[in-house]
Amino acid sequence: MIGLNWLAPYDFSPATILGYVLVLGFYGYGLLKMPEDNRPGSGRILVFVVGVMLCYGVMQTRFDYYSQYMFFIHRGQHLILHHLGPLLIALSNPLPVMQFLYSRIKPGIRRALSPLGWIYRFLQHPAVASFLFVGLIYFWLWPPIHFNAMLSRDLYWIMNWSMLLDGLLFWWLILDPRSPVSGNALGYGKRILLLALVAVPQIILGATIVFSQGMVYDVYEVCGRAWPMAPETDQLLGGLITWIPPAMMSILGILIILRRAMREDGKAFPYSEKLKATHS
Amino acid sequence: MNNPFRSRLSGRLSIIVVAMTTVILAGCFGDAKSWRSKDITGLMPELAFELTDASGDTVTADKTDGEIRMLFFGFTSCPDVCPATLRKLSRAVSGMPDQWQNDTRIIFVSVDPQRDTPERIKSYVDFFSDRAIGLTGEEKALRALSKRYRTTFGYDDPDAEGNYNVSHSGAVYVFDRKGNARLLFRPDLTIEDIRTDLVALAQESGV
Structure with missing residues (x-):
């Protein structure tokens, strides 16, 4: 019973559950139906599913309750929605599955979906993507906005979904498996630069929260905490979670990109060339 | 391309x-509005509850329609926040012009139904103000109500004498005559600020 209580959503959202079911459903369908030589291996499938389920877990289990009433757990929730979950999903390289699913869409519907492509290309402009990535963190942590977001159920959902979608866009831009040598993907140097650039404002924000004297986010005081904890401790932990893990994830991202760049150095045919060739 | x-x-x-x-x-x-407290218009749902009053009868929110309602969660054994808040609200109300005083209602919801019987809650709120009513209910109903207003409460482990502390919201949720959520009084608000906003709210939706 206790286990069931923990897994049950605190704020049941049919749309959210439907979204996750559709993502996993389409992914599973693609895996089963796609040609075997393109199918991701079990490791990649596992990484994808873990990424998706982590995001689901912080949105639709008891974790969400604690995120609403403890600042530092809320920061942990956003760390997963905006960083860790999307990073794992992008790292698992679901591109072949997505390309297969796309090939199954009827041409008429594909044309109707083309405006989405324009929006996508606009959002994936490096300047827009990095501005949004850092801007959203600052926006939702701006004290008056944060207060409202924690008071309003609608705003709260918009906040969490916007963080997740933006996280997916950003980490997909960074970890795009297509090679910049042979395609339109962002160059490795630019990817590394972006990762370094977005880390700086996050470090500043986290440090500001950690070292602030008074209470920056009093909504947790006003609306009651999940359990009695000194407000200063809660804020300090929240600040540290805003500060250190995202900076570490930028480093991790840089290392992954460096490894790819080094593997492609001096190769006439980059390793991702095969992937592209089969779908052009 | x-x-x-x-x-x-x-x-x-x-x-x-x-x-x-x-x-x-x-x-x-x-922000164009000049409330002294936090404006929560449109952020929270309208006032709705089904709880038990001092005589053990079921009460719903519409029974107090037409009044400016101040919803507050607490418990009668509360050492500091609850008495301080109730005293503040009661003083703010008693300092209002007479014509508006009877249009206000302090709704104290006890989130400690184990210890707080309806009679105990009644004598507690009556001590502070005649414009206050005390309500409680089963824990499930109280959980649903606090969740509706994005707050929570929790119980500490009891000590040797069986006393325990209850963590709860320190905010007062203010609803206009129609039951729309309008203002949020933070614990640091002064009596004067509360009174000013209550009068403004009473005048705005005046009879």
Whole structure:
């Protein structure tokens, strides 16, 4: 019973559950139906599913309750929605599955979906993507906005979904498996630069929260905490979670990109060339 | 596809849009209203509850329709926040012009139904103000109500004498005569600020 209580959503959202079911459903369908030589291996499938389920877990289990009433757990929730979950999903390289699913869409519907492509290309402009990535963190942590977001159920959902979608866009831009040598993907140097650039404002924000004297986010005081904890401790932990893990994830991202760049150095045919060739 | 002019254009366009978004967002935060407390219009659902009053009868929110209602969660054994808040609200109300005093209602909801019997709650709230009513209910109903207003409460482990502390919201949720959520009184608000906002709210939706 206790286990069931923990897994049950605190704020049941049919749309959210439907979204996750559709993502996993389409992914599973693609895996089963796609040609075997393109199918991701079990490791990649596992990484994808873990990424998706982590995001689901912080949105639709008891974790969400604690995120609403403890600042530092809320920061942990956003760390997963905006960083860790999307990073794992992008790292698992679901591109072949997505390309297969796309090939199954009827041409008429594909044309109707083309405006989405324009929006996508606009959002994936490096300047827009990095501005949004850092801007959203600052926006939702701006004290008056944060207060409202924690008071309003609608705003709260918009906040969490916007963080997740933006996280997916950003980490997909960074970890795009297509090679910049042979395609339109962002160059490795630019990817590394972006990762370094977005880390700086996050470090500043986290440090500001950690070292602030008074209470920056009093909504947790006003609306009651999940359990009695000194407000200063809660804020300090929240600040540290805003500060250190995202900076570490930028480093991790840089290392992954460096490894790819080094593997492609001096190769006439980059390793991702095969992937592209089969779908052009 | 790889037209350099187009890609440069789209690059510039992106930067312009980013700059414009910044300006627009900055404009959003200008607040025209001059409440002394926090304006929560549109952020929270209207007042609705089904609880038990001092005589053990079921009470719903519409019984107090037409009044400015101040909803507050607490418990009668509360050492500091609850008595301080109730005293503050009661003084703010008693300092209002007579014509508005009877249009206000302090709704004290005990989230400690184990210890707080309806009689105990009644004698507790009556001590502070004749404009206050005390309500409680089963824990499930109380959980649903606190969740509706984005707050929570929790119980500490009891000590040797069986006394325990209860963590709860320190805020007062204010609803207008129609039951719309309008203001949030933070614990640091002064009596004068509370009174000013209550009068403004009473006048605004006056009879």
